[in-house]
Amino acid sequence: DLACVGVVGDVDGEISLRVDLGVGAHIASQTLDEVVTTSNHAQIIDAIIEWTTALAGFVCDQLDEIGVELDVSAPIPGEPKLGQPRMIALQGPYGLVLLGVVTRELTLSEWPI
Numbered sequence: 001d002l003a004c005v006g007v008v009g010d011v012d013g014e015i016s017l018r019v020d021l022g023v024g025a026h027i028a029s030q031t032l033d034e035v036v037t038t039s040n041h042a043q044i045i046d047a048i049i050e051w052t053t054a055l056a057g058f059v060c061d062q063l064d065e066i067g068v069e070l071d072v073s074a075p076i077p078g079e080p081k082l083g084q085p086r087m088i089a090l091q092g093p094y095g096l097v098l099l100g101v102v103t104r105e106l107t108l109s110e111w112p113i
Helices: 021-032 041-064
Strands: 002-009 013-019 070-073 086-092 095-103
Touching: 002 041, 013 021, 013 041, 021 041, 021 095, 041 070
Parallel strands: none
Antiparallel strands: 002 013, 002 070, 013 095, 086 095
16 A cells, blocks of 8 residues: 655655555554554555654654755645655565655755755
């Protein structure tokens, strides 16, 4: 399953999270404090969207502390994904997690840091 959250501001882009169903069920179980099976796709997608939104909020807060203004948004429809996606893969006992970050390409003079 895949969750995608937009970030807009000084830099526009997306943070996405793709998880194996086992990982998604585990995240949903932890979030809801009840057992969620891999067949319950609605609860799984809700949980990973919530998790991805919380992660995006944390990233925005951390960047705000160094002067980069960003806000979490819905995925940005129609926005070109000009930058190469940066992927982090994590493997564990419940399956695979792929965390992706895509931003617009910027020149060094445009970067606010």
